[in-house]
Amino acid sequence: MEDAKNFFNIVFFIIMSVIAILSYIQARKTLFSPIKTEIFKVQIEEFKSVLAFFNKRNSTDFDNDFDFHKIMELNALRMQNEYVKLFFKDKITPSEKMLEFLETAGCGMIINQEQASKFFEVVTPETEASKVPNKAVEEEELTPAITLAKWNKFMLPGTEYTRKFHERMEELTKLAASPLLPKELTDLIYEFMGVIHENLGTVGKEVELAAKSMPEQFPTPREIVNFNPHWIWNKYNRSRKSTDEASAKILTFVNQHLKINEIMS
Structure with a gap:
């Protein structure tokens, strides 16, 4: 019991x-x-922000979103202005409108190692002393051969970008840093940003390549005053990396993660 x-x-x-x-x-x-x-x-809400940024958009849309046409114009006109100063200094005066554009359109620039070593240096008393002007060099007459040789070494100090480009990249950076989004998605956003950054560098490369053909295409003041950077844009358009694949990866992930197709079917 x-x-x-x-x-x-x-x-x-x-x-x-x-x-x-x-x-x-x-x-x-x-x-x-x-x-x-x-x-x-x-x-x-975070996923909605991602979809709002990428849904139904192609490379042309992203060119507008990131202001690439204006960025090309800014860097190309920067190059053209240097060309005029070297070849036609006493014959052509840049317009106030263009000078104002060059002064105000840029927000920042990206610089590669070669540009950094050419245009920037660590300042010391020795380097300051080496900058004392040499009048003999300054007053040396630039013969056509010397002028052409100097121009063939032309390099932009950096590839400039606009405020709009900066703001769009900031928007993407905030999305990619969100703790609410899966890591796989934020990695894809960073991959897309890498394509945009690479294309920005390509703008600078194409402008520098175009600079080498300037003496042949614009040998006189008459031609250079009609300068238009559209031909450089066409070269860039052929060499830049498409954003379509990186964008499609993001949309595919969101679709699969949220099972949008299953919900809509």
């Missing part, structure tokens, strides 16, 4: 323990469910 009593006591405590555990699990679900719901809502 005592054994039966002990047996039922054990069974009783086991059942009560199971009930207690199940009650705790249910209570925890009830307690944390509103929190999970709110987190999901905020996460959905």
Whole structure:
């Protein structure tokens, strides 16, 4: 009889323990469910921001979004202005409108190692002393051969970009840094940003390549005053990297992660 009593006591405590555990699990679900719901809502807003940026957009749309046409114009006119100063200094005066554009359109620039070593240096007393003007050099007459040789070494100090480009990259940086988005998605956003950054560098490269043909294409003041950077844009358009593939990867991930096709079917 005592054994039966002990047996039922054990069974009783086991059942009560199971009930207690199940009650705790249910209570925890009830307690944390509103929190999970709110987190999901905020996460959905982040996904909406990603879709708003990338959905139904192609390379042409991104060219406009990141202001690449204006960036090309800015860097090409910077090069053209240097060309005029070297070859036609006493014959052509740049317009105030163009000079104002060159002064105000840029927001910053990217610089490669070669540009940094040419245009920037660590300042020391020795380097300051070496900058004392040499009048003999300054007054040396630039013969056509010397002028051409000097121009063939032309290099932009950096590839300039606009405020609009900067703001769009900042927008992407914030999305990629969101703790609410899956790491796989933020990695894809960074990959897209890498393509944009690479294309910005390509603008500078194409402008520098175009500079080498300037003496042949614009040998006189009459031709250079009609300078238009569209031909450089065409060269850039053939050499730049398409954003379509990187953008499609992002949309595919969002589609699969949220099971949008299943929901819509």
